[in-house]
Amino acid sequence: MDKNELLSDIAKQISLCKNCELHISRKLSVPGEGPISSRIMFIGEGPGFHENQQGRPFVGAAGKFLEELLENASLKRNEVFITNVVKCRPPGNRDPQEVELEACSQYLDQQIKIIDPDVIVTLGRFSMAKFFGNVKISQIHGQAKMIDGRLIVAMFHPAAALHQPVLKNTLLSDFAKLPDYLNQITKKDEEIKKNKIENLAQKHENTEQPTQLSLF
Numbered sequence: 001m002d003k004n005e006l007l008s009d010i011a012k013q014i015s016l017c018k019n020c021e022l023h024i025s026r027k028l029s030v031p032g033e034g035p036i037s038s039r040i041m042f043i044g045e046g047p048g049f050h051e052n053q054q055g056r057p058f059v060g061a062a063g064k065f066l067e068e069l070l071e072n073a074s075l076k077r078n079e080v081f082i083t084n085v086v087k088c089r090p091p092g093n094r095d096p097q098e099v100e101l102e103a104c105s106q107y108l109d110q111q112i113k114i115i116d117p118d119v120i121v122t123l124g125r126f127s128m129a130k131f132f133g134n135v136k137i138s139q140i141h142g143q144a145k146m147i148d149g150r151l152i153v154a155m156f157h158p159a160a161a162l163h164q165p166v167l168k169n170t171l172l173s174d175f176a177k178l179p180d181y182l183n184q185i186t187k188k189d190e191e192i193k194k195n196k197i198e199n200l201a202q203k204h205e206n207t208e209q210p211t212q213l214s215l216f
């Protein structure tokens with residue numbers, strides 16, 4: 001299976017999944033969407049009313065604001081991967097429970113492995129906790145941490161800014177840092193490649209020496 005097939009296969013498994021109680025009240029599961037080539041992945045909390053109706057992530061009010069935030073980071077929605085920590089809607093938009101997060105995490109882990117993004121942005125506390133454990137969003141938002149070869153950035157949830165307008169500017173300025181984070185990773189990759197080539201050249205020189213010496 002190629003990577004696109006693997007992603008579709010995960011989406012199919014999610015649509016049939018009954019591993020936690022959230023399957024009972026879902027209309028449609030929401031696996032997430034975006035191209036396989038996405039260098040950046042956004043992870044929210046879980047589907048809300050509209051997402052459950054349409055089977056797509058961030059299509060309601062929070063999604064509208066997310067699109068504005070993406071634009072502010074010179075990113076297009078169709079070039080990033082967007083998903084959630086739980087793929088089925090918690091009834092009444094309640095918080096996802098620990099058992100549900102645990103039951104669902106295998107799908108997100110597989111999606112991360114297949115897409116292998118350079119940067120992961122967590123939106124809200126549940127996806128933040130997956131990478132950062134028990135920390136305060138007010139202390140780490142917008143900062144990037146290198147974990148397993150990629151940058152993880154915790155951000156406030158876009159829906160939070162709809163209730164607390166002061167967070168809107170915080171989110172806008174945190175998102176504006178994303179192009180810079182992507183550049184940092186690109187530079188790092190280039191450095192690693194350059195080092196590899198230099199090492200190879202060095203090895204080549206070393207292996208050539210004995211033949212030269214044997215001339216004497």
Ligand code: URA
Nearest residue numbers: 044045046047057058
């Ligand atoms: N909020 C989320 O966390 N995810 C969605 O998909 C929509 C709203």
Ligand code: SF4
Nearest residue numbers: 017020023088103104
């Ligand atoms: Fe399965 Fe996740 Fe949906 Fe629970 S939330 S039923 S684990 S896909």
